[in-house]
Amino acid sequence: MIFINNLSKKIDNNIVLNNLNLRVKPGETKVIIGRSGVGKSVLLKHIVGIIKPDAGTIEINGENITLMTEKEINKVRMQIGLVFQGGALFDSMSVEENVAFVLNEFMSLDRKVVRQKVADSLAMVGLKDIEKMMPSQLSGGMKKRVSLARVLCMEPQIILYDEPTTGVDPITADAINNLIVELHDKLKVTSIVVTHDMSSAYKVADSIAMLYHGRVIAEGTPSEIKMTNHPVVKQFITGDAHGPITENENLVFGHVR
Amino acid sequence: MFSSIKYASDLIYRGISYVGALAALLGETVCSLFVPPLNSNRILTQMLRVGPGSFFIASIVAFFIGMIMALQMAYQMVELSAEIYIPNVVSVSLTRELAPVLTSLIVAGRVGAGITAELGSMVVTEQVEALRAFAVNPVRYLVVPRFLALVIMLPILTIFADLIGIMGGFVICVYKLFINPSLYFTMVSKAVDLSDITTGLIKTICFGAIIALVGCHQGLNVKAGAEGVGKATTMSVVISFILIIIADCLFTTLFYFVLRV
Numbered sequence: 001m002i003f004i005n006n007l008s009k010k011i012d013n014n015i016v017l018n019n020l021n022l023r024v025k026p027g028e029t030k031v032i033i034g035r036s037g038v039g040k041s042v043l044l045k046h047i048v049g050i051i052k053p054d055a056g057t058i059e060i061n062g063e064n065i066t067l068m069t070e071k072e073i074n075k076v077r078m079q080i081g082l083v084f085q086g087g088a089l090f091d092s093m094s095v096e097e098n099v100a101f102v103l104n105e106f107m108s109l110d111r112k113v114v115r116q117k118v119a120d121s122l123a124m125v126g127l128k129d130i131e132k133m134m135p136s137q138l139s140g141g142m143k144k145r146v147s148l149a150r151v152l153c154m155e156p157q158i159i160l161y162d163e164p165t166t167g168v169d170p171i172t173a174d175a176i177n178n179l180i181v182e183l184h185d186k187l188k189v190t191s192i193v194v195t196h197d198m199s200s201a202y203k204v205a206d207s208i209a210m211l212y213h214g215r216v217i218a219e220g221t222p223s224e225i226k227m228t229n230h231p232v233v234k235q236f237i238t239g240d241a242h243g244p245i246t247e248n249e250n251l252v253f254g255h256v257r
Numbered sequence: 258m259f260s261s262i263k264y265a266s267d268l269i270y271r272g273i274s275y276v277g278a279l280a281a282l283l284g285e286t287v288c289s290l291f292v293p294p295l296n297s298n299r300i301l302t303q304m305l306r307v308g309p310g311s312f313f314i315a316s317i318v319a320f321f322i323g324m325i326m327a328l329q330m331a332y333q334m335v336e337l338s339a340e341i342y343i344p345n346v347v348s349v350s351l352t353r354e355l356a357p358v359l360t361s362l363i364v365a366g367r368v369g370a371g372i373t374a375e376l377g378s379m380v381v382t383e384q385v386e387a388l389r390a391f392a393v394n395p396v397r398y399l400v401v402p403r404f405l406a407l408v409i410m411l412p413i414l415t416i417f418a419d420l421i422g423i424m425g426g427f428v429i430c431v432y433k434l435f436i437n438p439s440l441y442f443t444m445v446s447k448a449v450d451l452s453d454i455t456t457g458l459i460k461t462i463c464f465g466a467i468i469a470l471v472g473c474h475q476g477l478n479v480k481a482g483a484e485g486v487g488k489a490t491t492m493s494v495v496i497s498f499i500l501i502i503i504a505d506c507l508f509t510t511l512f513y514f515v516l517r518v
Contacts, residue, residue, distance in 0.1 A: 048390045074392035088387035091378075102391055154391075 001026055002047065002158070002190065007056035008214075009042060016042050018214030019056070029184050029191040031201040033236065034211035035245065040194040041085065043211070044160045047192065048082050049073040060158070078106070081151030085162040087143035089135040095122075095146055096131035102154040121149040125179060141172035148179065159183065161193040165200045173200060180204045198237050202226070210236065212245075275496070279470045282396070286404050286470070289397040296402070303406035307368050311414060314367065315360045319418035322355055323347060323425020331434055340434050344441045345448035347426035352449055356418035357457040358505050361464035364411055365497035369472040372403055373493035376476025377486035385477065395477065404469040411465035412458045419454065452518040460508045464501050471497045 002024040009017040016039040024030045032040050045051040047058060049065050057066050065076055089098045099118045103109055109117075115131075122128060125145040135143060144164060151159060161180065165173035177200050183189055184204070195201055201208055202222045209219040210233050218225065218233045228234060235243030330343045376399060379385050388395050423445055430436040475493040479485045512518050 045386070050386050050389050070394070077390060077392040080390075082387075082390040084383050084387060084390075086382060088383040090384055090387070091382070105391070105393060 001059070001061060002192070003057075003059040004043075004047075005057045005059075007043075007046060007058065008054050009039070009046065009051065010054055011042070015214050017046070017053070017056075020211075020215045022209060022216055024190060024192060026190055027184070027188045028206045029180065029193060029204055031193045031195060031205035031208045032211055033196060033198070033201055033208060035236070036196065038211050039214055040211055041162050044082060044162055044192065044194055047160060048077060048080050078102075078154065079157045080160065081154055081156035081158070082160045083144070083148050083151055083162060083164060085166065087135070087140075087147040089138075089143055089146060089150070091135045093135075094131065095133050095135070095138070098135065098146060099131075099150045099153050101150060117153055118149075121153040122146070124152055124183075125149045126175060141168040141176075144168060144176065145179075148176075152183075156189065158190045158192075161191065161195075163195055163197075164193065165195060165197045173197065174203075176200075177203045196236075198239075279474055282400065282470050282474050283466065285396045286400050289394070289401050290405075292397070299398075299402040300405050303402045304410050306371075307364065307406045308410040308413060311360075311364050311367055311410075312417065315363050315414050315418050316421045318359055318363060319351075319356055319422040320425040322359060323351060323422035323427075324429050325425075326350060326355070326422075327426040327429035328433075331429065335434075340430075341436065341440070341444065343430055343434065344423075344426060344436070344444035347430075348423050348445040348449045349453055351422040351426075352419045352453045352457050354457070354505075354509070356422050357415050357461045357464065358501065360415045360418045361411060361461060361468065361501050362498060364407070364414065364465075365468045365471075365501060366494055368407065369468040369497045370490050370494050372469070372472030373476040373479075373490045374486055376473060377479035377489050380477060380479045381482055381486060399477075400469070400473045403473060404466065407465035407469040408462055409465075411461045411468075415458060415461045416454075419457070456508070456512045456518055460505060463504055463508070467500045467504060468497050471500065 004020060004022040007017050007020040008015070020043065032043065034040050042051060046053055047060070049068070053066055057064050059065070060076055060080070063076065065073055068076070090101065093101070096115070096118050097104070099121055100114050103114050103117060118131060119128070122130065125148050127142065127145055127149065130138070130142070135146070138146060164176050164180065168176065180191060180193060181204055184191055193201070193204055205222050207219060207221055208225045209216045210225070212232055218228060218230050220228070225233065225237065231244045235245050326347045327343055330346050331340060334340045334343055376385070385395050385399070388398055427438070427441055430441050431438050472493050475489040475496070479489045
C-alpha cells in the first residue's frame with residue numbers, strides 16, 4: 001500500500017506539489033496523468049526518496065519514508081523499481097552490466113546465475129542477444145525496455161514507470177503497455193505509471209488520477225475518467241487546445257499572428 | 258562604491274560557501290572510505306585513467322621545464338662562473354615546487370575536467386538519480402574511486418616528473434654547458450634532501466584531493482543540460498587551478514616558516 005498525505009514541494013519558487021493526496025492499493029496499477037511539467041515525475045522521485053518533500057508524508061507498506069534516514073530508506077528502495085523516462089542506463093556499462101547492476105552491487109551470486117537472471121529479465125521485456133551491446137547502440141524503445149529489465153532483475157514489489165511510452169513508435173508503445181499489464185497480472189506488482197499518453201493510460205490502468213496545479217483533481221477507473229464531466233479532465237483526455245487548462249495558463253493555441 | 262563592496266562581499270560569501278561544500282564532500286568521502294567493501298575494480302580503473310593516461314603529457318612538460326630552468330639559470334650563472342650550481346637549482350626547484358605544481362595543473366586540466374564532464378553528463382541523463390533509486394550512494398560509487406585514484410597517482414606521477422625534469426636539466430648542462438655527467442648527478446644528489454622530495458609529494462596528495470573534490474562537486478551539481486556541463490567543466494578547471502595555487506602558497510609558507518623543512 002502506498003499512502004501519500006498532503007504532499008507539498010516547492011522547486012525554485014514554483015509550487016510543484018500542493019497538498020497532494022493519493023492512495024495506491026497493493027497489486028493495483030495506478031496511472032497518473034497530467035500535462036508536462038505538472039509534477040508527475042517529481043511525485044515518483046518523492047516515492048523513491050530521491051526528493052524530500054517540504055511537507056506531507058509518504059507511507060509505503062505502513063512505513064513513513066519521509067522521516068527515514070538515507071540508510072533506512074535504502075532498504076525500502078530495494079523493494080521499489082523506478083523505470084526512468086530516458087532509461088537512465090549507465091552508459092559506461094554494457095546492457096548485461098546494466099541489467100545485473102543490483103545483483104552485482106548487493107548480492108554475491110555466481111556469474112552463471114547472474115547471466116541467467118539477466119537473460120530471463122531481458123526475455124521478459126522481449127529482448128535477447130543484446131547483452132554485450134552498449135546503451136549508445138540501442139534505440140529509444142530498447143533503452144526503455146532494458147531499463148525495465150534492470151528493474152525486473154531486482155524483483156521489486158512496486159514498479160514506478162516514468163512516461164514509459166513517450167518517444168517510442170506506436171508498436172513499441174503497445175508492446176510496453178502489454179508488458180506492464182503482463183507484469184501486473186503475473187507478478188502482482190503494485191505499479192504507478194506516469195504518462196500523458198491516454199491510450200496507454202486506458203490500457204494499463206486499474207485507476208487513473210489526474211494531477212493539476214500540484215494536486216489530484218479527479219480519480220476513477222478508466223471508464224469513469226472517459227465519462228467525466230470535469231472540464232479540466234475532459235480537455236486533457238480529449239486533447240483539445242481550447243479549454244480551461246489553456247485559458248488558466250493564458251495560452252492561445254492555433255492562432256498565427 | 259556601494260555596488261563594488263556588495264560585489265566583493267558576495268564573492269567572498271560564495272567563495273566561503275564553495276569551500277564549505279568541498280569540505281562537506283571531503284567529509285562524506287573520507288567517511289565512505291572506512292565503510293567496507295571498497296570496490297577495487299572501480300578504483301583501479303580510475304587509477305589507470307589518472308596515471309598512465311597523464312604520464313606522457315606530464316613527462317614532456319617536466320622534461321622541457323628541466324631544460325628551460327637550466328637554460329635560464331645558465332644565462333645568469335655563466336656570468337658568475339657558477340654554472341656548476343645549475344644542477345642544484347634545477348633539482349631543488351623541480352622537486353620542491355615545479356614538478357608537483359605543474360603536474361597537478363596538467364592533471365587538473367586533463368583529469369579534473371574529464372571527471373566533471375562525465376559526472377555532469379550522468380546527472381543530466383538521470384544516471385546519478387538512478388544510482389540513488391537503486392540504493393547506491395553516489396559519493397561512495399562515483400567520488401571515492403576518483404578521490405583515491407588522484408590522491409594515490411598524483412604523487413607517483415610527480416616522482417616521475419621529478420626524475421624526467423632532472424634529466425631535462427642534464428641534457429642542457431652536459432651537452433650545452435659541458436658539465437661532466439657524473440658531476441651533474443653528484444651535484445643533484447648533494448643538493449636534493451629527502452625533505453625536498455617529501456614536501457613536494459605531500460603537496461601533491463592535497464592537490465589530488467582538490468582536483469577530485471572540485472571535479473566531482475562541479476559534475477554532481479550540473480544544473481542545465483549540455484550548456485551546464487560545458488560551464489561546469491570550465492569552472493572545474495579554473496577553480497582547481499586557483500585552489501592548487503593557493504594551497505601551494507600555504508604549504509610553502511608552512512614548510513618554510515613553520516616546519517623549517
